[in-house]
Amino acid sequence: MNAQGAQAGQGGHSGQDAAAAAARAGTRLDPWFTSYADRAHGMRASEVRSLFAVANRPEVVSLAGGMPNIDGLPLDFLAEMTAKLLRERGPRALQYGGGQGEEELREQIVEVMRYDHIHAHPDDVVVTTGSQQALDLVTEIFINPGDVVVAEAPSYVGALGVFRAYQADVVHVPMDDDGLVPAELDRTLTELKRAGRTVKFLYTVPNFHNPAGVTLTLKRRPQIVEICRRHHVLILEDNPYGLLGFDADPLPALKSFDADGVVYLGSFSKTFAPGYRVGWALAPHAVREKLVLASESAILSPTMMGQLSIATYLSTYDWYGQVKEYRSMYRERRDAMLGALAEFLPQASWTVPDGGFYTWVTLPAGLDAQAMLPRAVTNLVAYVSGTAFYADGQGRDHVRLSFCYPTPERIREGVRRLATVVHAESELVSMFGTATHHDRVGDSVEFPSPDQV
Amino acid sequence: MNAQGAQAGQGGHSGQDAAAAAARAGTRLDPWFTSYADRAHGMRASEVRSLFAVANRPEVVSLAGGMPNIDGLPLDFLAEMTAKLLRERGPRALQYGGGQGEEELREQIVEVMRYDHIHAHPDDVVVTTGSQQALDLVTEIFINPGDVVVAEAPSYVGALGVFRAYQADVVHVPMDDDGLVPAELDRTLTELKRAGRTVKFLYTVPNFHNPAGVTLTLKRRPQIVEICRRHHVLILEDNPYGLLGFDADPLPALKSFDADGVVYLGSFSKTFAPGYRVGWALAPHAVREKLVLASESAILSPTMMGQLSIATYLSTYDWYGQVKEYRSMYRERRDAMLGALAEFLPQASWTVPDGGFYTWVTLPAGLDAQAMLPRAVTNLVAYVSGTAFYADGQGRDHVRLSFCYPTPERIREGVRRLATVVHAESELVSMFGTATHHDRVGDSVEFPSPDQV
Numbered sequence: 070m071n072a073q074g075a076q077a078g079q080g081g082h083s084g085q086d087a088a089a090a091a092a093r094a095g096t097r098l099d100p101w102f103t104s105y106a107d108r109a110h111g112m113r114a115s116e117v118r119s120l121f122a123v124a125n126r127p128e129v130v131s132l133a134g135g136m137p138n139i140d141g142l143p144l145d146f147l148a149e150m151t152a153k154l155l156r157e158r159g160p161r162a163l164q165y166g167g168g169q170g171e172e173e174l175r176e177q178i179v180e181v182m183r184y185d186h187i188h189a190h191p192d193d194v195v196v197t198t199g200s201q202q203a204l205d206l207v208t209e210i211f212i213n214p215g216d217v218v219v220a221e222a223p224s225y226v227g228a229l230g231v232f233r234a235y236q237a238d239v240v241h242v243p244m245d246d247d248g249l250v251p252a253e254l255d256r257t258l259t260e261l262k263r264a265g266r267t268v269k270f271l272y273t274v275p276n277f278h279n280p281a282g283v284t285l286t287l288k289r290r291p292q293i294v295e296i297c298r299r300h301h302v303l304i305l306e307d308n309p310y311g312l313l314g315f316d317a318d319p320l321p322a323l324k325s326f327d328a329d330g331v332v333y334l335g336s337f338s339k340t341f342a343p344g345y346r347v348g349w350a351l352a353p354h355a356v357r358e359k360l361v362l363a364s365e366s367a368i369l370s371p372t373m374m375g376q377l378s379i380a381t382y383l384s385t386y387d388w389y390g391q392v393k394e395y396r397s398m399y400r401e402r403r404d405a406m407l408g409a410l411a412e413f414l415p416q417a418s419w420t421v422p423d424g425g426f427y428t429w430v431t432l433p434a435g436l437d438a439q440a441m442l443p444r445a446v447t448n449l450v451a452y453v454s455g456t457a458f459y460a461d462g463q464g465r466d467h468v469r470l471s472f473c474y475p476t477p478e479r480i481r482e483g484v485r486r487l488a489t490v491v492h493a494e495s496e497l498v499s500m501f502g503t504a505t506h507h508d509r510v511g512d513s514v515e516f517p518s519p520d521q522v
Numbered sequence: 523m524n525a526q527g528a529q530a531g532q533g534g535h536s537g538q539d540a541a542a543a544a545a546r547a548g549t550r551l552d553p554w555f556t557s558y559a560d561r562a563h564g565m566r567a568s569e570v571r572s573l574f575a576v577a578n579r580p581e582v583v584s585l586a587g588g589m590p591n592i593d594g595l596p597l598d599f600l601a602e603m604t605a606k607l608l609r610e611r612g613p614r615a616l617q618y619g620g621g622q623g624e625e626e627l628r629e630q631i632v633e634v635m636r637y638d639h640i641h642a643h644p645d646d647v648v649v650t651t652g653s654q655q656a657l658d659l660v661t662e663i664f665i666n667p668g669d670v671v672v673a674e675a676p677s678y679v680g681a682l683g684v685f686r687a688y689q690a691d692v693v694h695v696p697m698d699d700d701g702l703v704p705a706e707l708d709r710t711l712t713e714l715k716r717a718g719r720t721v722k723f724l725y726t727v728p729n730f731h732n733p734a735g736v737t738l739t740l741k742r743r744p745q746i747v748e749i750c751r752r753h754h755v756l757i758l759e760d761n762p763y764g765l766l767g768f769d770a771d772p773l774p775a776l777k778s779f780d781a782d783g784v785v786y787l788g789s790f791s792k793t794f795a796p797g798y799r800v801g802w803a804l805a806p807h808a809v810r811e812k813l814v815l816a817s818e819s820a821i822l823s824p825t826m827m828g829q830l831s832i833a834t835y836l837s838t839y840d841w842y843g844q845v846k847e848y849r850s851m852y853r854e855r856r857d858a859m860l861g862a863l864a865e866f867l868p869q870a871s872w873t874v875p876d877g878g879f880y881t882w883v884t885l886p887a888g889l890d891a892q893a894m895l896p897r898a899v900t901n902l903v904a905y906v907s908g909t910a911f912y913a914d915g916q917g918r919d920h921v922r923l924s925f926c927y928p929t930p931e932r933i934r935e936g937v938r939r940l941a942t943v944v945h946a947e948s949e950l951v952s953m954f955g956t957a958t959h960h961d962r963v964g965d966s967v968e969f970p971s972p973d974q975v
Contacts, residue, residue, distance in 0.1 A: 099808030100782055101664075101756055104722055106688075109663040112815040136618055144612040148605035155604060159597040163797035165589055198651050198799075198821045205820045209687075210562040211554075230819045234662075235559075269557055303554055329553055344616035344827040346651075355552035362565040366683045367658045368651045372825060374797040 130483030168365035170196025186321035200348030223458030239460035248285030277425025280469035314424035345375030405477035409484035426473035435498035450486035583936030621818035623649025639774035653801030676911030692913035701738030730878025733922035767877035798828030858930035862937035879926035888951035903939035
């Protein structure tokens with residue numbers, strides 16, 4: 070958000086007042102400032118860009134980003150495979166495709182979802198530009214401004230950004246080490262109904278949660294489904310990490326308990342690679358129809374080259390063997406991170422993820438993750454402040470640490486640097502009773518500012 | 523739109539009444555019908571899918587689709603190039619990228635736009651999932667429900683779909699053989715202002731218009747820019763076909779006359795190939811910032827594999843030579859179509875495109891393009907009814923014929939078949955005074971139904 074927008078936001082003006090004021094004050098900076106839609110005033114610089122910027126500086130150990138480590142991919146195989154695809158099926162691979170995505174790929178997606186105990190039909194799959202686009206499309210077709218989305222506390226920052234763009238109100242429901250708490254969900258939905266609010270869906274990441282690192286237990290899964298069905302609330306089940314469990318096969322997806330009540334989102338970004346931007350939604354039939362229409366309007370059709378490349382990879386390479394390699398690679402990194410936390414930061418606490426990319430760290434009492442971030446980056450380690458994962462300003466006592474990208478040695482070094490910062494901050498807290506007197510990161514500083522993470 | 527939606531729409535209910543009625547009548551068909559956002563009720567089956575369905579039936583000569591003919595692409599070169607890219611830069615090409623797109627590609631896009639007399643900076647370019655996504659993002663950040671978009675009469679059907687999805691009101695402005703008529707634009711904007719309407723932008727395709735086939739003259743370009751500037755209306759200049767002029771280099775883009783007043787959209791889908799889904803927007807700086815935020819929310823980042831493939835193609839192949847080959851190939855097809863129209867359909871009239879994919883045909887008096895479509899497809903030729911290109915029901919006296927995809931022989935055969943249908947319909951008109959008594963295409967018929975084209 071530019072300076073006018075921030076100013077207007079602080080003043081608490083309505084969108085139109087703010088626009089008018091800014092138009093008087095600064096139209097030379099943005100001649101179109103008064104023309105934006107209401108929703109655009111809520112768009113804030115996302116953490117995604119900032120995290121990339123930080124992660125790309127080689128001297129910083131980034132425990133912030135969610136980029137998968139794809140160094141293990143068989144590049145020679147992919148080079149040969151892709152050359153053959155272009156020679157033999159080039160005119161098709163380089164052409165437009167249908168809006169729903171290629172049947173050849175949708176059939177294979179159905180096979181991939183069997184690992185989640187889902188028995189689906191390719192007709193109900195919509196291929197999207199990463200599962201992020203699926204998230205955007207589902208929100209587009211369901212959310213009117215002011216509708217409620219119920220989501221875990223904390224929640225995936227990219228989902229919160231989508232919900233904000235469509236002017237949804239996010240209401241968080243507590244989690245514990247077993248995932249989303251059913252009784253809390255039931256209570257929240259009941260209260261929202263009593264308050265006359267329109268709840269459109271529950272957004273949930275049941276497996277290896279981003280950022281919390283926990284997994285919804287098998288016992289709770291049918292309970293969550295039953296509660297949502299009883300309240301007539303759709304479930305949006307986001308499962309990018311499901312196949313990356315370190316010790317066991319995936320638990321049955323929520324979708325497997327209630328095909329009509331759940332839209333399931335999947336992705337090849339973590340099990341293969343993000344570079345083609347291919348994900349999918351599996352939706353009840355009528356919802357699927359709307360998703361296709363919305364996707365055609367947004368992008369006409371998903372990339373044929375990406376779809377056929379992934380379909381060919383799935384059908385000609387031991388892709389599940391590659392997933393197993395990813396698992397053991399990420400397990401080693403998880404172990405490095407938890408070991409370093411125990412060694413260097415015993416005064417903090419953290420979740421123990423059984424898969425995925427993240428652990429969720431509770432800082433020692435009195436520390437402020439957001440205020441501490443500039444000092445951390447000065448000490449050449451980056452994380453994401455817990456505040457990024459809430460729609461309501463919670464999370465200052467938490468940081469998300471990701472162990473997906475750096476080597477185990479770098480992870481250990483990053484946690485060591487973080488511990489140095491935490492110890493220094495803790496000393497200040499014990500001397501002055503608070504650490505929040507530190508300068509906040511301003512716009513002039515070239516790492517994530519408070520409204521960016 | 524499903525059956526309940528159509529029913530509710532006919533009854534003229536408000537969205538909520540319709541939803542409630544449908545919920546009572548048919549929740550077994552769609553348990554989530556009452557949950558959709560208002561905007562979703564306006565999403566209708568788009569012509570894009572139907573056009574693909576028709577075009578894919580080999581016995582039908584499709585003069586309907588807008589698929590480029592990419593048979594001339596150097597597949598062996600692309601196979602080698604892509605294999606090398608994966609071997610040498612695979613970990614980057616298969617990874618996430620930044621939300622704005624790769625600088626390497628944005629620099630080359632700036633070079634491509636020099637042909638349009640545009641002198642831009644790579645910082646002001648946003649890479650998107652085809653220029654369709656750019657169209658979607660611009661509409662997202664500017665349009666509140668009920669805002670007005672001014673557009674040519676007729677207009678690109680995919681743009682009208684986007685404007686409808688964001689609940690814009692489209693007001694059409696007449697064109698003639700010289701493109702959009704400045705005096706009509708001025709008059710329309712003045713009247714809209716007087717009526718208290720909020721006009722957010724003018725959407726225009728100045729070069730080789732889809733569907734009208736005409737080009738905005740050089741003389742009119744600064745006039746259009748001046749009128750919009752005077753009314754403080756942004757211009758959204760969509761230029762997918764600009765490099766595909768048959769006889770001359772491109773005219774200066776509207777963007778070249780007023781960098782701050784125009785968002786320019788470009789695409790590689792017609793000058794290279796659509797299969798990677800890579801297009802772009804060139805926007806004033808503050809607008810560009812919003813576009814990046816909106817795009818990150820929608821898809822995180824555009825495909826790295828697609829971006830690096832196109833960047834490598836542009837830097838290592840004679841891409842402009844390929845464009846010249848496309849030009850002469852499309853010129854031959856345009857000539858085949860105009861020749862066949864003169865031979866078989868002299869009682870109709872049509873525009874003479876100097877580039878691009880389309881000609882816009884005015885049917886003999888009394889014919890109804892939409893009502894005639896099922897008979898045409900029965901006669902194994904497909905077109906798009908003119909009604910698809912208006913937001914207000916105009917266009918029954920027009921058809922769009924595309925000459926981009928079939929061979930010249932097939933184009934000639936298609937026009938011959940179309941002429942047979944037109945002659946038969948004309949006889950009915952001369953006997954009964956109208957042709958609209960024919961059965962409309964119903965949902966059970968497997969080709970474009972009236973609300974699909």
